Amino acid sequence: MLGQTVSTRKEEAGKDKSIIILYLEEMRWRQWTKNVLVFAAFIFSINKVEISMLFNSIFGFICFCLVSSCVYILNDYLDRESDKLHPKKKNRPIASGQINPQQAIFVAVLILLGAISFSFYIDALFGFVIVSYLALNIAYSLKLKHIVILDIMTIASGFVLRAIGGALVIKVVLTPWFLICIMLLALFLAVNKRRHELLLLEEGGLQHRKVLINYSLPLIDQMNNIVTSSTIVSYALFTFTSGRTIHLMWTIPFVLYGIFRYLFLIYMKNEGGAPDKILFKDKPLLAAVVLYAFVTLIILYAFE
Incomplete structure (x- = not known):
């Protein structure tokens, strides 16, 4: 009874949230900390740093955050039924029904187009890394996450691409x-x-x-x-x-x-x-x- 009461209160609290807050939760903004790895190249180049390198690292970080958020939306869209069986993931906006799944995909596509365009504007090679990161994560969401060992290796590859992208935007070699x-x-x-x-x-x-x-x-x-x-x-x-x-x-x-x-x-x-x-x-x-x-x-x- 107590567990049901707590769950009911969480659902009622979720209904009171604005659409912006719900989308930020769906984009999992708290997990943007994973993209801090983009700054690894900047940190290890601190002795020859320029202000332009800092701005480019920040822009690269933003691109990875937006693309990763779109991947999270796609993943939650595909897993919305199975997420309902998870003790925590069932409270995510798409799985809980607080956000329309089709609307979420439309918003993700718009954000994705903007992020990819901006990444190529920063640097062509960085743009290809962003596209590779997107393709890898789509493959993970559709197939690779169901293949033993390859699932965790795909996750690791995403972190390597973050580091490579961070090096490309400031023109250094890792x-x-x-x-x-x-x-x-x-x-x-x-x-x-x-x-x-x-x-x-x-x-x-x-x-x-x-x-x-x-x-x-x-x-x-x-x-x-x-x-x-x-x-x-x-x-x-x-x-x-x-x-x-x-x-x-x-x-x-x-x-x-x-x-x-x-x-x-x-x-x-x-x-x-x-x-x-x-x-x-x-x-x-x-x-x-x-x-x-x-x-x-x-x-x-x-x-x-």
């Missing part, structure tokens, strides 16, 4: 080791998201996400061990072989702590379903990320 680190870190987050879904949804999860039938906790934990170890080793190699100052090695402890803290939250607190929420909710993890960025900027600015 080292292969850095891209490998990003891919492995993204795999780390994707694998643990699947683990969280297995724990949260159990049998009901097979109705919501069919690919879960091909995963098990022992398999996920084995993949987690491999990706975690590879991420740490790859980042350590990046600090020594990237051609930048060797003093980047002093950032390794922050990376170690961040990964260990995330594993603690996953295995001891049963979290991991929403990395963007965990980052801002867990103060030790957020502090590690902020300190990592700060120390990296100081090292690059002082020793290069």
